[in-house]
Amino acid sequence: MLTGSHTMKAVVMRGYGAPNVLEYVQDAPRPQCAANQVVIAVEAASVNPLDCKTRSGELRLMLRRRFPLVLGNDVSGRVVKVGADVEGFAPGDEVFCMLDANARRACNGFAMSGSYAEYAVTRADTLCRKPQNLSHVEAAAVPLAALTAHQALVDRAKLREGQRILINGASGGVGSFAVQIAKALGAHVTAVCSARNVELVEGLGADRVIDYRETDFCEESRQYDVVYDVVSNRSFGECCGVLGPAGVYVQNVATLSSFAFPLVRPAAKLFGREKRLEHVWVTPSGEELAKVARLIEAGAVRPVVESVYPLDRAAQAHEAVESGGAAGKTVLRVA
Ligand SMILES: NC(=O)c1ccc[n+]([C@@H]2O[C@H](COP(=O)([O-])OP(=O)(O)OC[C@H]3O[C@@H](n4cnc5c(N)ncnc54)[C@H](OP(=O)(O)O)[C@@H]3O)[C@@H](O)[C@H]2O)c1
Known part of the structure; x- marks a missing residue:
């Protein structure tokens, strides 16, 4: 007992x-x-x-x-x-x-x-x-949400200063960190969320906000270096049109394509197709969380x-x- x-x-x-x-x-x-x-x-x-x-x-x-x-x-x-x-x-x-x-x-x-x-x-x-x-x-x-966003943007997309990123699902747990981390990395951020969360996402630093009920970002003519599909309700194929020549589509929720893409990528590269699909699966890391903690203490992320x-x-x-x-x-x- x-x-x-x-x-x-x-x-x-x-x-x-x-x-x-x-x-x-x-x-x-x-x-x-x-x-x-x-x-x-x-x-x-x-x-x-x-x-x-x-x-x-x-x-x-x-x-x-x-x-x-x-x-x-x-x-x-x-x-x-x-x-x-x-x-x-x-x-x-x-x-x-x-x-x-x-x-x-x-x-x-x-x-x-x-x-x-x-x-x-x-x-x-x-x-x-x-x-x-x-x-x-x-x-x-x-921890889990911020590590996911950090691993997606830094480890998978290798997002750099000056690049353009679109974040689909920007107002949720992961998306709200992704917007702020992308801004801290010096990227230009387009955020996708519902109308009621536009103000929140603007307050997190997004440069441009799209209400998904009004506008389908896949139909726009703008191009991005990275599309981070946090909510993962689109596909690599649908997003290819808005990805720049070497653009990266990062998926939060695995699909068959996440596993199939690495197999077809060498052939795609042979034909000069540099666009790629990446999938993030968050792993715990005290060291990486410390990087997020530094951004929080600096006031760049909340x-x-x-x-x-x-x-x-x-x-x-x-x-x-x-x-x-x-x-x-x-x-x-x-x-
Ligand atoms: N692979 C991994 O390691 C990993 C890690 C964490 C999470 N995830 C997965 O990633 C997904 C998101 O996680 P989360 O914690 O951010 O969830 P969450 O906090 O529930 O946020 C989801 C967001 O999706 C938005 N949304 C709903 N419908 C949408 C649409 N049609 N277009 C664009 N945005 C839409 C909502 O925004 P509005 O309220 O503004 O509509 C909501 O804020 C979940 O499926 C989760 O399981 C995966």
């Missing part, structure tokens, strides 16, 4: 389904850490569409999960325990990160021990110190928090995220 100091409040999932499969419990076992891991007392966690897709079973062929599990990839909180091999972090440090999925398999009887809980465990190299100018609620809104729910209302938070229309991120206040 577990005693109070070994248990925690958490949102546990015992099978795929609607938001009501998210069960709030007070006696979940706390995670332990291995030599290269740390345990974090969670102050806030954020809800990503990935969590909703994992919960519903939409990704079950790709991300085969065992149960019971605790969802949640993003965390902001305080280090409470460090493994024997961990250097650079100590109990009491205020940190934020995207948790390492692999590190979460082994501990405390949960198939995955995510951040919808009072304590979470992660590999130390996923950690970053929390930016001083953010609250824990704001910091929890950053998280957009749409709403905050207490941990025991995680199911309602999922309903809100799934109903769409939110600008920025939905956060769970845990502590």
Whole structure:
């Protein structure tokens, strides 16, 4: 039998389904850490569409999960325990990160021990110190979405100063970071969102905003060096006409083309076709998150928090995220 100091409040999932499969419990076992891991007392966690897709079973062929599990990839909180091999972090440090999925398999009887809980465990190299100018609620809104945008723009598109980028889905969790990171890199940004979010996206620095209900950007005559299809409701083929001669189309949600393109690319290059399709699949990295943190501390990037729910209302938070229309991120206040 577990005693109070070994248990925690958490949102546990015992099978795929609607938001009501998210069960709030007070006696979940706390995670332990291995030599290269740390345990974090969670102050806030954020809800990503990935969590909703994992919960519903939409990704079950790709991300085969065992149960019971605790969802949640993003965390902001305080280090409470460090493994024997961990250097650079100590109990009491205020940190934020995207948790390492692999590190979460082994501990405390949960198939995955995510951040919808009072304590979470992660590999130390996923950690970053929390930016001083953010609250824990704001910091929890950053890691997965900002890392996705950073990896898409820097690693995949190799976006440079002076280039022109179009961001489709600019008002959401990932898009709101993509607009700001692209501006920080010195690009000219065209953002695509719905009319109600135009002002928000302009406030994030977009040079030009398109309401997708009024204008189809694929039908315009402008050309871009990069199209970042955050919402991924268009295709490489549809966007080719607006890509410059060596333009890059970056997709957030994989399709068959994401896997087929690398196979046909050598032939396309032989015929002088330089345009390319890239797919981003976010990976946790403390080092890369530190680059985002520097942009936040410099005032170049800020998280957009749409709403905050207490941990025991995680199911309602999922309903809100799934109903769409939110600008920025939905956060769970845990502590
Ligand atoms: N590959 C990866 O590693 C990775 C990582 C993170 C996310 N993702 C995926 O990327 C997608 C976006 O994630 P997110 O966190 O940014 O989601 P989100 O916060 O729900 O944002 C989605 C945005 O899409 C916009 N949108 C809806 N219909 C649109 C349309 N027809 N044209 C243009 N924009 C439209 C909405 O803007 P309006 O409200 O203004 O309509 C909304 O803000 C999700 O499918 C997610 O699973 C993939």
